[in-house]
Amino acid sequence: MITNNHGDYGAIDHQNNSTSTNGNILSNLFSRRKYTKMKNADEEMSQISIIEPSMKTEEITMSWSNITVEVIQKEKSRLSFWSKTDSSTSRHILVNEVSGIVRPGEVLAIMGTSAAGKTTLLNALSGYSDRRELNVTGSVMLNGCVTTNDERRSSNIIGYVEQQELFCETLTVEEHLLFQAMLRMSSKILTDNDRRKCVLDTIKLLCMERCVSTTIAKLSGGERKRLAFAAVALTDPSIMLIDEPTSNLDSYLAKSLMHTIHMFAVERRRSIVVVLHQPTTDMFKFIDTLCVLSDNGRQAFFGDARHEAINFFTDQCGLEGESLDEFIEQVSSNSTVGQQVADRFSTNFKSSLISSIESINDKSMKDSTFVTVSFWRQLKWLLWYSSVSGVHLSVRSTKLPFCLLIMSIIFGLAYFQLDPSETHYVRNLNSVSFIIGVSLIVSSMGVIAISLLNERILLIRDIQRKIYSIQAYYIAKFISDSIFIIIISVLYSIIIVLLVNMKELGLMTLVVSLETLAACAVASLMASSSSSILIILLILHPLNIILNQFSGVYISLQSIPDYFIWLQYLSYYYYGYTSMLILQWRNVTTAQEPCEKATNSTFSTSPAICYRSGTAILNEHGIQQHNLNFNLLMLVTLILGYHIVSFIILFIRIRRISK
Ligand SMILES: Nc1ncnc2c1ncn2[C@@H]1O[C@H](COP(=O)(O)OP(=O)(O)OP(=O)(O)O)[C@@H](O)[C@H]1O
Known part of the structure; x- marks a missing residue:
């Protein structure tokens, strides 16, 4: 039995002196504590006493x-106004x-x-x-x-608890410690359940039971301090x-x-x-x-x-x-x-x-490098981390979907049940095909870019600490963001397609999803290359307007100058819009429209109404019907291409900073 030097903190009772492997160092440390009932409030404060003495661990001066x-x-x-x-x-x-x-x-x-x-x-x-x-x-x-x-x-x-420790503010205390335990506890033989137990014991040790499910953004300054200490204590x-x-x-x-x-x-x-x-x-x-x-x-x-x-x-x-x-x-x-x-x-x-x-010359120190966990384990827990923090981020999980729901209902009702026998059917169907992609892209790009940029400082810190690799982070982010974008794109396009009575629901949702994924890949690229939200906001809007110009809605695709043709091929709007037009018009034999738009391919049965085939409408836009597969392939290429460039830029920037 060892008594505490400091008297007022009760006794330390060593009952079990057995050594154990490095693997369960921490679980031993916490699990073999005795919680003794103290008589007065002052004693209660420190009722957690460490029972088990140290296991065989590296002692370092x-x-x-x-x-x-x-x-x-x-x-x-x-020196003076005129001088250099x-x-x-x-x-x-x-x-x-x-x-x-x-x-x-x-x-x-x-x-x-x-x-x-x-x-x-x-x-x-x-x-x-x-x-x-x-x-x-x-x-x-x-x-x-x-x-x-x-x-x-x-x-x-070395475990370093900084003065202003950075956290992912949307995680709860328990989630933060769990993530740290899964990736930072160095032993390879600890099971996930052992790690979970260590997290709960650490929470108890630091008297944080009350805020275990509180999101970090809501913690008090003192609770944040204890949480920062707990995360380092877990790694022992x-x-x-x-x-x-x-x-x-x-x-x-x-x-x-x-x-x-x-x-x-x-x-x-x-x-x-x-x-x-x-x-x-x-x-x-x-x-x-x-x-x-x-x-x-x-x-x-x-x-x-x-x-x-x-x-x-x-x-x-x-x-x-x-x-x-x-x-x-x-x-x-x-x-x-x-x-x-x-x-x-x-x-x-x-x-x-x-x-x-x-005089200290103990060369017995082992060559102890950080025990990094496997890539797949990093990926698994980063995916968990991205999804949990994404779900807790209300802008992403509730506000953006709510905004999109309202927009989809407004557009759906504005173009409600378009009827091919209406005079303005062609114009309205083309307009809704354009707006469905644009509205979704503009809403999602900002959320993706800003949330990525907000995570940057945490990413740099974690990379410096070698908790995970940039590759694992980027792939996990790509997967979780893509799933989120696909879900909102599918729901958004289903509502509009059904309300407007458009054709090819399945392919329409595919096109809208790919178009939004490509736009969000550009948002990731912008977040990787810039260092402030203001710069992102400054570039985002003009970039979208420029790429939009080459979609085929404004400038005629046949009249784009040669030196700007590359912008058309980089424009997700171009592939998205032209694919949607192909889906809407490819099997239409006749569509009616006012005669003021009459062209060579128009035929008329009355002075006011003219008729054209779907192929003629596509030709007018300079779109070939058989281009659909090429467009889908190009959208996939853009998604991968923009993400690869974005990853390379992020990799270089983070490596330079964290060296
Ligand atoms: N990167 C830097 N560039 C310029 N000055 C710096 C930099 N980092 C720290 N300082 C300055 O060094 C001094 C010491 O800062 P430091 O944060 O180490 O103080 P401290 O003793 O920890 O203070 P406190 O107890 O208030 O936290 C301060 O005057 C601070 O402004």
Whole structure:
């Protein structure tokens, strides 16, 4: 029986010391907890105690020496109105030669004033610094081995909980954790049911039962924090870097979460680094080592968070006070004090810290790269993810279908039960054949493009973490979007075709679906190539108008200039509209229309009404009846072609950003 160091959190009862395979590490971690009834509310807060001591897992010491992060800014200044612009670069140091160590079983807290560089340091340790803007120097070692940014990012050793964690806002808490568990839990022998159980246990551990079915967009700031922690905890990394876990939490939940974090370190022999912004005295119970940053990212202290820190601040620096939070406040609030303390640390302690970092030379670390799951598993769970998030996205699941329903009813009633004996039958049937595709395309393209663009930032983050591949993401997105588009296209065209009394229902729905799929492939291409919704909106409308011009409705197909003929062949409107005309007119022997449209192929029985055959109507548009199969084939080619180009652009852009 091991008792908790922190007294007020009850006992830790180790009843079962059997080791287990890596596969069920997490299930053991959670399933062997004892939920003991506590007598008072304070004890209740931490009623989850870890019973099982650590299984055989990799213990890793993380150390870093002389980490310096600087931002290089180009400054342009105009000396006088007439003179040329003078551009120069300026360097601004955000983190200044900071060193440290965190060992298995320890919680290291990085503290300091706001904008001292805590998050910047954590980014540098995790390997996620923005290399386009920041210059990072110094070394980060795992068990004494120097690592590159890419190695740290792509290994499953480090779990990073960012300050502003990104989520797919339409998923529920349980769905988010399930997706993470299915793709990020590294063991290959865990079954899906084991993973589901881990998710439920994690939810309990972090007291999130109440919001298990709440969509992430509706979570409070504190719940989002706990969810971010839970997602990383599920993957059971050897090192956890957690940025401000307690911000937005009340003191009760903050203590509870810090207790859980400390338990992870002690029980699982994890090395944990937390950034704490406003530590209270209570928080220091859960911290073993302290790293204090003063203004401009200078290191003001590194060492034991209890006696060593107090001795340093009182005896060495002459600060007045009793508790660590008081000393840290003085270092943070007064930059002169901060600089003095940093100077003192640098002269008296820095060299011994560097020597203890250099003495770590445990080369036993295994070559641990991220255990990526198979492509098919990625595809399966990405399909699940796309469908679930799509269903929860009301614009897609309810608003767009509702809008289309209203439009289909309006068009259906406007052209209600067209009668071949009407004088304006030809004109009306041609018009509805055109409008059926246009209305659906214009409505769907925006939704597809914007939802893809909104997912981009999450995609980059997940690709950097190597949770899945861009290929799996794109194929899953393509399949789920296509199913969605086919469903809405079929329903939309069925309503209009039946209300208007058009011919060839089956083939009409096929043509409308293919035309919309091709248009949405262009929407994907636009989302892949642009970086803002405004650009998409700016391009979407003019592009549609241009492609529409070459559909055969406006400009006569025979009179398109040679140098623009390629636009006709790229236009989904052209293939869609001409195919619909073929379907409506191919077997019609005579259709009547007003005589003012009379052509050579028209014959008349009265001065006002003329008759033409369906073939003559098609010829007038420059359409060959036998072109239907070619058109359908071209629509399929456009769908695949636009998607391939879209994928290549997305692939190149994401690889460039996430390198
Ligand atoms: N890419 C960047 N370009 C320019 N300045 C940056 C960049 N990233 C961070 N900074 C600046 O570096 C400083 C430190 O930022 P950082 O986020 O690390 O502070 P922090 O200590 O975590 O603060 P807080 O506790 O308020 O979150 C800030 O002044 C910030 O504006």
